[in-house]
Amino acid sequence: MEILNLIKERFSPYEFTDKELTQEQIELLFEAAGKAASAFNEQPWRFVYALRQDQEEFKNIYDCLVEGNKGWTAKAAALVITVVRKNFTKNENENRVAKHDLGLAVGNLSVQASSMGIHLHQMAGIIPQNAIDKLNIPKGYEPVTAIAIGYYEGKTGIKERKPVNEIAFKGKM
Numbered sequence: 457m458e459i460l461n462l463i464k465e466r467f468s469p470y471e472f473t474d475k476e477l478t479q480e481q482i483e484l485l486f487e488a489a490g491k492a493a494s495a496f497n498e499q500p501w502r503f504v505y506a507l508r509q510d511q512e513e514f515k516n517i518y519d520c521l522v523e524g525n526k527g528w529t530a531k532a533a534a535l536v537i538t539v540v541r542k543n544f545t546k547n548e549n550e551n552r553v554a555k556h557d558l559g560l561a562v563g564n565l566s567v568q569a570s571s572m573g574i575h576l577h578q579m580a581g582i583i584p585q586n587a588i589d590k591l592n593i594p595k596g597y598e599p600v601t602a603i604a605i606g607y608y609e610g611k612t613g614i615k616e617r618k619p620v621n622e623i624a625f626k627g628k629m
């Protein structure tokens with residue numbers, strides 16, 4: 457029994473090559489994201505994205521990032537703002553697990569990207585109000601993170617992880 461290489465070898469780079477992503481490739485990533493499980497099959501995840509070759513759209517998303525995330529993302533092949541629908545569609549009750557389900561979808565996207573030799577770098581450092589204003593995010597939806605997507609050719613940058621006995625507890629925590 458072994459952990460999948462796709463999972464083991466993933467890391468978030470701080471630089472990207474010039475190689476572009478195609479429309480077909482990015483749509484495939486979102487298709488993988490959309491296969492995730494979600495509470496009541498609500499599929500609360502939404503993705504607003506821009507390819508670097510579409511300069512105006514790319515800049516709009518770039519302008520939603522905090523300064524600390526701006527240097528190294530300028531060369532990403534694509535930028536994404538992740539968004540959740542905050543309430544369930546069927547009754548408009550709060551969906552307490554919407555962000556959980558968004559995370560599952562991004563997890564799928566991440567594994568699919570790895571299988572295609574594509575790297576992600578996710579970011580909490582966004583300016584949500586900029587996203588709401590610049591990207592037409594409607595009421596009832598919340599921008600959550602950004603994702604830089606692209607190709608990387610440097611050496612691997614796999615980081616340390618907590619051992620399993622610090623994150624999983626048999627019976628009681």
Ligand SMILES: Cc1cc2nc3c(=O)[nH]c(=O)nc-3n(C[C@H](O)[C@H](O)[C@H](O)COP(=O)(O)O)c2cc1C
Pocket residue numbers: 466467468469525577578579580581582601613614615
């Ligand atoms: C939800 C989320 C938010 C993050 N926010 C940022 C960020 O704003 N800026 C940044 O440089 N990295 C950010 N990261 C990247 C993490 O620092 C990185 O995933 C973590 O250090 C583990 O490294 P690895 O992804 O290379 O394994 C974020 C990652 C996640 C999942």
